[in-house]
Amino acid sequence: MKLSSFGDKYTGQSGIVDLMADLGEALHTRPDMISMGGGNPARIMEVETIYKNHLINLLKEDDGAYNILGKYQSPQGDELLLKQLAALLRDEYGWPITDKNVAISNGGQSAFYVLANLFAGRFSDGSMKQIQFPLVPEYLGYTDAGLEANFFTSTRPTIEMLGDHVFKYRVDFENMKVTDSTAAFCVSRPTNPTGNVLTDDEIRQLDAIAAEHDIPLIIDGAYGTPFPDIIFDEVSPHWSKNTILLLSMSKLGLPGVRTGFIVASEEIIQAYANANTIQNLACGTVGPAIASKLFLNREVLEISKNIIMPYYKERAFSTMDLFIQAMADLPVYIHKPEGAIFLWLWFKDLPVSSAKLYEILKEAGVLIIPGHDSFAGLKADWQHAHECIRISYAQDAGQVNKGVEIIAREVRKLYENN
Numbered sequence: 001m002k003l004s005s006f007g008d009k010y011t012g013q014s015g016i017v018d019l020m021a022d023l024g025e026a027l028h029t030r031p032d033m034i035s036m037g038g039g040n041p042a043r044i045m046e047v048e049t050i051y052k053n054h055l056i057n058l059l060k061e062d063d064g065a066y067n068i069l070g071k072y073q074s075p076q077g078d079e080l081l082l083k084q085l086a087a088l089l090r091d092e093y094g095w096p097i098t099d100k101n102v103a104i105s106n107g108g109q110s111a112f113y114v115l116a117n118l119f120a121g122r123f124s125d126g127s128m129k130q131i132q133f134p135l136v137p138e139y140l141g142y143t144d145a146g147l148e149a150n151f152f153t154s155t156r157p158t159i160e161m162l163g164d165h166v167f168k169y170r171v172d173f174e175n176m177k178v179t180d181s182t183a184a185f186c187v188s189r190p191t192n193p194t195g196n197v198l199t200d201d202e203i204r205q206l207d208a209i210a211a212e213h214d215i216p217l218i219i220d221g222a223y224g225t226p227f228p229d230i231i232f233d234e235v236s237p238h239w240s241k242n243t244i245l246l247l248s249m250s251k252l253g254l255p256g257v258r259t260g261f262i263v264a265s266e267e268i269i270q271a272y273a274n275a276n277t278i279q280n281l282a283c284g285t286v287g288p289a290i291a292s293k294l295f296l297n298r299e300v301l302e303i304s305k306n307i308i309m310p311y312y313k314e315r316a317f318s319t320m321d322l323f324i325q326a327m328a329d330l331p332v333y334i335h336k337p338e339g340a341i342f343l344w345l346w347f348k349d350l351p352v353s354s355a356k357l358y359e360i361l362k363e364a365g366v367l368i369i370p371g372h373d374s375f376a377g378l379k380a381d382w383q384h385a386h387e388c389i390r391i392s393y394a395q396d397a398g399q400v401n402k403g404v405e406i407i408a409r410e411v412r413k414l415y416e417n418n
């Protein structure tokens with residue numbers, strides 16, 4: 001098979017594709033494996049029932065099945081829903097947004113792919129621009145999204161110790177370089193994989209620097225405000241004409257509907273809608289139909305604030321406590337859980353790499369995500385990147401607790417046998 005460079009890229013080696021294939025294979029061959037690796041949201045029955053009832057009622061409406069199954073959406077997405085989301089953001093946050101500032105996507109991943117490649121990559125004069133992560137670790141799913149090689153640049157964070165076993169990453173503004181090749185900044189807030197939430201001050205500074213250089217600031221709010229709002233402390237939502245905010249329905253518990261939203265300047269929304277039409281023709285209709293019901297009376301905000309966020313907050317802190325109790329005498333540090341659905345563990349001076357630890361834990365019956373692939377764009381290797389892992393606490397609590405025990409046992413052996 002002869003392939004273009006596009007084809008080469010997608011058939012070539014990719015850290016994430018290999019890892020995902022390995023995770024899938026491991027679960028297939030050992031169904032008893034404790035899965036703390038994936039990004040699947042938790043199954044929360046109370047919200048599942050709400051979605052199920054909306055879907056049943058949608059189908060019962062006159063022409064219900066036809067409306068959600070038999071029609072293409074317009075390029076930007078269902079007009080009523082765009083108006084609803086714009087109104088929700090205006091009312092909640094006072095942002096000067098109309099339906100022209102909003103588009104629907106087939107999920108956050110697909111929106112990021114289109115947007116990142118709109119801004120970065122090869123230009124007509126032959127020059128190359130990159131997306132910059134002001135702080136890594138960042139979302140693994142970005143790593144191979146660029147159509148060109150060397151698509152990302154990034155800066156190491158500073159590490160602030162917050163207690164015996166807790167730390168927090170902060171943007172290292174002093175060492176962050178913006179050049180003519182910087183196409184955009186991108187941050188996930190809350191951050192996958194660390195559970196970090198960039199502070200209001202960090203976000204304001206990033207937006208100001210981006211505006212000064214006439215580049216956009218992409219804020220991936222897959223876990224953020226206004227929904228699913230998996231943020232444990234008070235922080236301010238952020239949008240400006242310079243910001244591209246990505247939202248998703250996945251972590252509300254609806255990853256199967258593949259629905260996301262983009263909130264940006266009219267010019268960017270138009271460019272996105274054109275690119276999305278060429279790529280996808282139109283977005284799916286089931287997710288937007290459920291979203292429209294959830295936006296009505298702001299039910300989505302209630303669900304997020306009163307059910308989803310408290311669920312993850314409790315799981316985050318109880319899982320962290322278990323880890324700390326089990327490894328109190330070891331040089332193990334956990335990123336302060338501020339949001340999202342993961343804990344990020346740092347095993348300082350671990351005698352093996354996180355890649356090797358992944359193998360050891362798989363053998364012992366627990367799947368995690370090794371940290372080293374989450375540092376895309378760093379110019380030089382960093383030992384810290386090989387000392388961290390991401391675990392999800394979204395699955396069944398009994399299983400997660402068992403997983404914590406196994407991780408603590410195996411890590412202890414590694415330190416003690418060194």
Ligand SMILES: Cc1ncc(COP(=O)(O)O)c(C=O)c1O
Pocket residue numbers: 039106107108109110139141188191192220222247248249250255258259260
């Ligand atoms: C930070 C971040 N952005 C985007 C996505 C993709 O979400 P979606 O299901 O909307 O494509 C994920 C999924 O885990 C994520 O963690």
